[in-house]
Amino acid sequence: MRMAVTGLHGQVVQSLIERANNITDVSIVPLGRPELDLQDTGTIDPALKSARPDVIVSAAAYTAVDRAESEQDVAMTVNGVAPGLLAATAKELGVPLIHISTDYVFDGFKDEPYREEDAVNPLGVYGLSKLAGEHAVRQATANHIILRTAWVYSPFGANFVKTMLRLAGDREELNVVGDQLGAPTNALDIADAVIGVARQMLARPDDMQKRGTFHLSGTGYTDWAHFAETIFEISATLGGPQAKINRIATSEYPTPARRPANSRLDNDKLRRNFSIVTPEWRESLPRVVQRLLV
Ligand SMILES: NC(=O)C1=CN([C@@H]2O[C@H](COP(=O)(O)OP(=O)(O)OC[C@H]3O[C@@H](n4cnc5c(N)ncnc54)[C@H](OP(=O)(O)O)[C@@H]3O)[C@@H](O)[C@H]2O)C=CC1
């Protein structure tokens, strides 16, 4: 199975490359700038076609949530327009598209985990742009999966786990918000799920139970402050950096973009339709912290 994946250095791309290294029948073709530039939309179709994919994975995105508030045009092109073009090429090639989206399409006012059919209402430009991307994909091809994930971390790229370990090098105490709930998701677990989903889509080309929108986050949930405390508990056992976490309210940590108070995603549809279950977030975390401390 040849998977063309957008992006080069991103967390999900790098995780797919690492996982595929150990699987003989899966090869990843990462497509990044300048060959494929989601801002330079004319590059998308030729780059994808030259990769001769069996499946396309749309993993690249403009992910700077706060910067998006002042770079709306770039965020909209990369996250909102480009996925529709990827989907149009996927349709022309007759191959499935797996598009990664986000919990930030929701406003977070629901008390329970979000299900796929719940009403969307993004609070910021990043979420709005990702929602536009979802609509564009749905319009361009029925042969798609939209996988909404959340709070992604990994040994690669930039993420909250790396930020906490880095900040602890300079400070003894860190203020972290304790009133936003969500599920940390290891990008390597996303990679496993994406490969599993792709195999099942190819095996069942006409099965609409294996098409549409699905949620995929780590199992269980936490808040950012407790997530940070857990990172440092693990770091302590490995002789890594330490910091005391001061639990604060979101109102005490002003940011350009608003974040949802509830980012929890209900993963049950993925379990029912694909038999895919993600590990507990606490189980996945130590493996990444360990790698980051080496
Ligand atoms: N990070 C998170 O917490 C979450 C992420 N998601 C979604 O998951 C997906 C993967 O995220 P993640 O791996 O964390 O992302 P990263 O921020 O780690 O990487 C983003 C990738 O997008 C690429 N990219 C950005 N702009 C362009 C462009 N104009 N042209 C081509 N490539 C571009 C980057 O390129 P380069 O390699 O050159 O830097 C990089 O490879 C995204 O769709 C994101 O919206 C969803 C929920 C949470």
Ligand SMILES: Cc1cn([C@H]2C[C@H](O)[C@@H](COP(=O)(O)OP(=O)(O)O[C@H]3O[C@@H](C)C(=O)[C@@H](O)[C@H]3O)O2)c(=O)[nH]c1=O
């Ligand atoms: C660094 C830091 C962050 N925070 C807060 C800010 C924010 O509410 C929360 C997480 O901060 P980050 O900037 O890492 O998170 P953020 O960029 O909002 O992460 C999001 O990224 C996009 C791409 C997604 O799709 C989302 O699922 C989500 O993972 O923690 C603190 O309270 N203290 C700190 O020292």
